[in-house]
Amino acid sequence: MTASLPVIPLIALDLGFTVPAAAAITMVAGIAGVLGPIPLGAMMTVVGERRAMIATGVLVTLTQLGALAVVGAAYDDGPAAWHRAAFVASLVVSSLAREVWVIGRQAYLGGVLPPRLRARGMSTFGGMMRIGQVLGPLAGAGVIALGHEGWVLGLDAAAMAVATVLVATSMLPQDRGAVRPTVRQATGRLAPALSPQAPELTAGRGMLLAGMVTVPLAMSRVARPLILPLLGASLGLNAAQISMVFAVAAVVEIAMFVPAGSLMDRYGRTAVLVPCLLLSGAGYVLLAILTATVGSAPSTALLVLVASAALVALGNGFGAGIVMTLGIDLSPERDRTRHLARWTTINGAGLLMAPGLVALVTLAWPLTVAGALVGGLCWAAAGCAVRVMPRLTPRPPRGPFAVRQ
Numbered sequence: 001m002t003a004s005l006p007v008i009p010l011i012a013l014d015l016g017f018t019v020p021a022a023a024a025i026t027m028v029a030g031i032a033g034v035l036g037p038i039p040l041g042a043m044m045t046v047v048g049e050r051r052a053m054i055a056t057g058v059l060v061t062l063t064q065l066g067a068l069a070v071v072g073a074a075y076d077d078g079p080a081a082w083h084r085a086a087f088v089a090s091l092v093v094s095s096l097a098r099e100v101w102v103i104g105r106q107a108y109l110g111g112v113l114p115p116r117l118r119a120r121g122m123s124t125f126g127g128m129m130r131i132g133q134v135l136g137p138l139a140g141a142g143v144i145a146l147g148h149e150g151w152v153l154g155l156d157a158a159a160m161a162v163a164t165v166l167v168a169t170s171m172l173p174q175d176r177g178a179v180r181p182t183v184r185q186a187t188g189r190l191a192p193a194l195s196p197q198a199p200e201l202t203a204g205r206g207m208l209l210a211g212m213v214t215v216p217l218a219m220s221r222v223a224r225p226l227i228l229p230l231l232g233a234s235l236g237l238n239a240a241q242i243s244m245v246f247a248v249a250a251v252v253e254i255a256m257f258v259p260a261g262s263l264m265d266r267y268g269r270t271a272v273l274v275p276c277l278l279l280s281g282a283g284y285v286l287l288a289i290l291t292a293t294v295g296s297a298p299s300t301a302l303l304v305l306v307a308s309a310a311l312v313a314l315g316n317g318f319g320a321g322i323v324m325t326l327g328i329d330l331s332p333e334r335d336r337t338r339h340l341a342r343w344t345t346i347n348g349a350g351l352l353m354a355p356g357l358v359a360l361v362t363l364a365w366p367l368t369v370a371g372a373l374v375g376g377l378c379w380a381a382a383g384c385a386v387r388v389m390p391r392l393t394p395r396p397p398r399g400p401f402a403v404r405q
Contacts, residue, residue: 004064004156007140007149008091011071014149015087016079025088027355032095033348040100041341049104049337050171056097057164063093064157071150094156103344107337108171110328115394119264119272119325126321127257134250204342206330206392211346213273213389214323216374216381218350219357220280221316223374224249226358227284228309231291231367235301245305249313256317264325267399270389273322274382279315281378283308288372315378323347329393 012022287308
């Protein structure tokens with residue numbers, strides 16, 4: 001689905017949406033991330049993750065093909081109201097299906113990964129997602145060169161069809177509501193601080209406490225594609241230079257997912273989460289400081305943006321898979337899908353809060369203030385993580401958060 005994300009606003013404009021409306025429909029995914037997970041998680045608890053993923057995979061494949069036909073008809077005959085309505089409906093369907101896949105993949109990996117390898121598995125999964133976020137737009141650009149923006153929807157349909165076949169053939173069925181043997185039989189010092197049979201209130205309370213730390217992280221991840229391009233444009237950089245900045249940041253971020261999981265399993269979630277937040281926050285604060293001091297000169301603007309973006313990417317890559325890993329740590333084994341849905345909803349709030357925060361701040365102050373505020377929230381979350389996370393997450397075998405004998 002990453003191939004179509006950059007072109008959704010462009011397709012919306014071609015279909016006759018105004019600029020504010022085109023920007024607004026990009027929030028469909030964020031709204032689905034807040035409102036969708038809980039009812040979808042309840043449904044998946046009944047039918048099973050694998051069946052839900054296969055069903056929604058087929059649905060999205062057909063929906064995206066239909067959206068391609070709608071966009072093609074609009075290009076040929078001129079956009080009409082029904083074209084716009086059908087396009088919005090396709091976005092709603094694909095966004096809700098994405099939540100099913102987010103929850104389903106996380107629940108499945110949480111069941112089959114031994115606790116001592118959980119973070120490494122989830123960080124590798126997070127790294128693969130980041131690689132997809134780079135390859136998707138590149139493939140989309142190639143498809144657009146052969147046709148028009150709408151062809152990217154066909155690429156999405158093909159990718160989803162392949163993914164659905166892989167799930168159907170490679171993802172082993174799991175008994176609904178059963179405790180996975182790989183989890184039950186796992187032994188070692190990496191044991192959950194919360195019992196897997198902890199009451200639902202305890203699990204929910206732990207997720208809310210952890211959310212105070214992870215929501216600012218989610219906000220920083222969403223704010224990056226909002227703040228960096230706008231600041232780059234205000235500093236006089238062109239689109240090609242800004243794209244190069246994001247390419248450099250992507251390389252830094254992808255390179256970090258390999259050590260991130262190993263460090264989490266050895267030294268604990270807190271030992272990785274705190275540096276992740278500190279580095280991400282430092283990147284935003286550095287961006288604000290340098291932009292206000294030396295960034296206005298054309299010769300230094302590019303260096304300022306590259307340095308700040310790389311620092312944010314370093315922190316973000318250092319925390320690859322951390323949110324998904326925490327979701328599994330905090331979820332009881334029984335009915336894990338339902339609990340993961342609540343965790344997804346909590347963190348989905350950060351996806352909606354970041355654009356609103358940037359918009360509100362820039363009504364009265366420069367964009368650099370918004371960046372500094374996001375950085376400050378990350379630093380505050382890092383301080384909170386030191387106090388809260390060690391008692392909510394598995395105790396590592398070594399490091400400052402290890403069990404003291």
